Amino acid sequence: MITDKLIKELNEITRLYYKNDRNQFKKSLINIWSKTxxxxxxxxxxKTYNEKLLxxxxxxxxxxxxxxxxxxxxxxxxxxxxxxxxxxxxxxxxNRQNQITLLDLNKxxxxxxxxxxxxxxxxDLYIIRETTSQAELTQIITHFNNILxxxxxxxxxxxxxxxxxxxxxxxxxxxxxxxxQTLVADYKIFCFAQEQFCLYMNKDExxxxxxxxxxxxxxxxxxxxxxxxxxHEIINFDFSEIKDVCQKIYExxxxxxxxxxxxxxxxxxxxxxGEITFNTSNAFFTFWDDPQWKQKDIxxxxxxx
Numbered sequence: 001m002i003t004d005k006l007i008k009e010l011n012e013i014t015r016l017y018y019k020n021d022r023n024q025f026k027k028s029l030i031n032i033w034s035k036t037x038x039x040x041x042x043x044x045x046x047k048t049y050n051e052k053l054l055x056x057x058x059x060x061x062x063x064x065x066x067x068x069x070x071x072x073x074x075x076x077x078x079x080x081x082x083x084x085x086x087x088x089x090x091x092x093x094x095n096r097q098n099q100i101t102l103l104d105l106n107k108x109x110x111x112x113x114x115x116x117x118x119x120x121x122x123x124d125l126y127i128i129r130e131t132t133s134q135a136e137l138t139q140i141i142t143h144f145n146n147i148l149x150x151x152x153x154x155x156x157x158x159x160x161x162x163x164x165x166x167x168x169x170x171x172x173x174x175x176x177x178x179x180x181q182t183l184v185a186d187y188k189i190f191c192f193a194q195e196q197f198c199l200y201m202n203k204d205e206x207x208x209x210x211x212x213x214x215x216x217x218x219x220x221x222x223x224x225x226x227x228x229x230x231x232h233e234i235i236n237f238d239f240s241e242i243k244d245v246c247q248k249i250y251e252x253x254x255x256x257x258x259x260x261x262x263x264x265x266x267x268x269x270x271x272x273x274g275e276i277t278f279n280t281s282n283a284f285f286t287f288w289d290d291p292q293w294k295q296k297d298i299x300x301x302x303x304x305x
Contacts, residue, residue: 001284001288002281013025014159014162018156019155038294039220047298048298048300048301049301049304050299052304053280053283053285057283059278060278068278069168071117071173071186072119072171074275075119083273087273088274090175092104093171094148094172095199099148101150102134102137104298107142110125111176111177111179112175112176113125113174113175114172114173115173116171118170118171147172152275159282178267179267182203185200185265186201188200188263188277190259191259192258192267192303193250194303197220202218203216207244219235223242230288245264260277261276
């Protein structure tokens with residue numbers, strides 16, 4: 001799992017080396033990875049799931065996937081591939097030439113989400129509710145307009161942005177809050193050629209506890225039988241439509257990518273696709289620190305052919 005201590009280390013090597021000494025950045029990353037994961041990666045012939053994620057991070061031509069990683073152009077990508085019905089609705093888009101004003105944020109129906117098109121859900125995302133004050137809105141406007149004016153391409157602010165995000169021109173996206181009062185649960189589907197797994201994440205308690213991720217309720221389920229790979233839990237959910245969509249997207253991407261993750265939401269009997277992720281946990285995925293995670297690391301590496 002990515003801990004606060006690990007994030008601090010990764011951000012530090014990003015600050016020190018990413019722009020000026022990429023070789024040293026790579027060496028430092030591999031050293032941190034080996035120390036954290038407990039084994040040295042074989043990057044000449046990667047076998048485990050996390051080795052393959054790390055290999056992807058270090059060697060993929062990221063320009064090939066910017067259209068998908070950008071949260072705004074991704075919606076156009078869905079339309080292009082006849083998956084338009086799975087888009088999360090857009091209320092507005094702001095950029096450097098069209099910055100946010102207080103008048104703008106007061107006109108959208110609440111609750112809604114304001115976020116960057118090139119950042120993670122852990123950063124640069126705010127939920128605007130009826131209880132959000134004008135002073136809070138003003139602070140949020142200042143935060144985002146400062147990014148629109150000053151954030152430079154290929155200048156990552158942190159380690160997360162070294163994977164694709166720093167190459168994308170920042171824009172601000174406004175979307176309705178699908179869950180009306182709280183963030184909806186995620187159904188994160190890990191797609192391989194023959195296997196599909198769902199990482200179910202219920203974030204209700206996280207939001208109620210000031211975004212403390214210790215309150216996350218989650219599990220990983222094998223979609224062949226809806227059984228957990230971590231314990232004896234079974235998820236009561238019909239994944240048939242999700243499986244069909246995942247297979248369609250796999251056919252589109254398989255020539256370049258044999259594995260990726262699709263994040264779904266299910267609201268009012270309707271599916272939405274939030275994003276497609278190519279590098280889960282930036283190659284630090286320990287299956288929620290399951291005691292048998294290293295065995296699962298090997299198994300999932302075999303699924304990724």
